[in-house]
Amino acid sequence: MSETTQVYRIWIKATPEKIWAAITDPEWNSRYAYMAPAHYELTKGGSFHGTATADMKAFAAANGFELPDTIMDGEVLEVEPPRRLVQTWRMLMDPSTAAEPFTTVTYEIEDARMQPGVCKLTVTHELTGAPATAAMVAGTEDSGAGGGWAWILSDLKTLVETGKNFVE
Template identity: 80%
Template sequence: MTTDTTAVATTQVYRVWIRATPEKIWAAITDPEFNSKYAYRAPGFFDLKKGGSYHATATAEMKEFAAANGFEVPDTIIDGEVLESEPPRRLVQTWRMLMDPGTAAEPYTTLTWEIEEAKMQAGVCKLTVTHQLTDAPATARMTAGTEDEGAGGGWAWILCDLKTYLETGSAFAG
């Protein structure tokens, strides 16, 4: 008998290079009109000041999927607080996923978005997302996109779709 003891890192770092301006990337992250058009399509709302609120809301499709599979999804699926906001370069926020009882019971985690112009090519920016997941193993598995949690592709999926959307105008599941 074997036991899978694979640990998920308590700090996850993701990088993607995007052919877009820092301002366009910032808007894609922070504007619900924009952030509802890629990845899981859940609009995220930011009050972009220190101490401001953050929350993402469930889509009708999420609620329909949950109902068809015998569970409920709350209206607010992620919440948190803005810790730092330096448009269009840096956003630090707390982050807690509420759509799963296991992740909702864990403490807030810290998510940092950093946007910088790439030195290697004009018109390209590097987006680095660092997620500090101390004492949040269920959230770490979800955001890593591990199959055992049924979470889809996690941050890798979100960032790849963000890049695709900004560069082509179309998201993966369009």
């Protein structure tokens, strides 16, 4: 097994509370990136799961494969609203990623020292023993997964700052 860690950092003109809601509230997180609502039980040991949308299921059917209702799952390991969330994470949409071990995602929200009203969001994804998941979340061309974390976080930033996502 090899250790693989991916770190993504963006600055968002918003409060920590608004960024936290965009990550953890399905009313928000279903509005950006892949539009799949993610549900959190925000207590240590709480559950995490993302659900497939009707559009995702239709795309899968049109391309000859079945998509499970639950497309991501995991467990909340640490929760310190609105600053830090650590969770396990597994992608269930693809058999190769579903067969890999759970990975760990850490979200950290900090006030940007250089600019009032701006926060730094750092996402660290520890991907030990999960090469298919690492390729998928990196958004590599051969993963077939789109833009991965870079896409997700760019769209999150756009939505939080403008009220609209990339497709609106």
